[in-house]
């Protein structure tokens with residue numbers, strides 16, 4: 036009947052503020068913590084298109100959605116960077132877009148202690164490139180007045196504020212409405228480190 040989500044992660048779907056009947060794209064969706072949260076905030080009315088490039092991970096989105104009795108989540112396997120060119124019928128179709136980006140995960144070291152040995156400066160560079168490609172590739176799928184939330188579970192400035200600053204500079208039609216960096220343990224003494232930004236198209 037319910038889904039466990041880290042308390043910082045719980046702030047992300049409400050930031051996108053999805054409404055019943057809207058069409059929402061969750062571009063990096065698996066295993067579905069935020070897709071299911073979005074669908075619940077929408078009263079299961081409308082559509083959440085849950086995309087992920089990990090096929091096995093995507094099956095967990097479908098399983099979680101079914102277990103929670105949600106009917107408005109549709110899963111799609113694919114690379115979000117390529118979605119606009121592979122499915123041109125989706126261009127300009129979404130009221131809201133969530134990019135819960137692949138990241139260094141440095142805000143989750145309390146739960147994934149080994150990440151500190153897996154991440155080095157070269158890994159950050161590769162991730163920033165992918166994160167920028169996701170933002171650029173997915174932007175054309177938004178409706179003219181659509182809104183976008185970019186989120187990561189890291190505290191690394193290059194993957195968060197610095198990346199967005201460069202992205203916004205190249206897209207003057209976008210406006211940053213709100214952004215925040217949660218540090219590990221910041222919410223009532225718990226929670227992962229999370230970054231989120233809400234952007235609107237003017």
Ligand SMILES: C[S@@+](CC[C@H](N)C(=O)[O-])C[C@H]1O[C@@H](n2cnc3c(N)ncnc32)[C@H](O)[C@@H]1O
Pocket residue numbers: 062063064065066067068069070086087088089092113114115116135136137138
């Ligand atoms: C932070 S996790 C998403 C967590 C998920 N939003 C949740 O709340 O349960 C990032 C996801 O991005 C996916 N991913 C990475 N690169 C991708 C790409 N180019 N296109 C689509 N999905 C991608 C990964 O497979 C992974 O499942």
